[in-house]
Amino acid sequence: MEKQAITGFPLRPGDKTLVCRDCGATFVFTVGEQEFYREKGLLNDPQRCPSCRAARRRERSGLPPREMHQVICAQCGSIAVVPFLPRQDRPVYCSSCYDKARAGTSS
Ligand SMILES: [Zn+2]
Numbered sequence: 001m002e003k004q005a006i007t008g009f010p011l012r013p014g015d016k017t018l019v020c021r022d023c024g025a026t027f028v029f030t031v032g033e034q035e036f037y038r039e040k041g042l043l044n045d046p047q048r049c050p051s052c053r054a055a056r057r058r059e060r061s062g063l064p065p066r067e068m069h070q071v072i073c074a075q076c077g078s079i080a081v082v083p084f085l086p087r088q089d090r091p092v093y094c095s096s097c098y099d100k101a102r103a104g105t106s107s
Pocket residue numbers: 020021022023024025048049050051052053
């Protein structure tokens with residue numbers, strides 16, 4: 001069985017065109033997918049396009065979007081999480097101390 005669900009591809013009878021509720025893109029809910037959904041006992045059509053579905057799956061898996069590093073704030077000693085790898089020769093601050101430090105030096 002051929003498997004194609006690319007836009008521009010002529011729809012086969014039974015294929016449904018749906019609109020993603022997240023990004024508004026049109027996507028094809030193919031007969032094969034509809035069968036798959038029925039087998040799984042899913043009665044509703046998919047609400048999102050494949051890419052938004054993949055994005056949501058990634059979100060739900062609990063993986064952070066970027067790698068975070070735990071550091072000790074050089075000012076107050078509390079644990080902070082930063083999206084970059086701290087360098088040994090530079091002090092790292094938590095967000096509140098960072099704001100304070102920046103406000104103090106900007107004048
Ligand atoms: Zn989408």
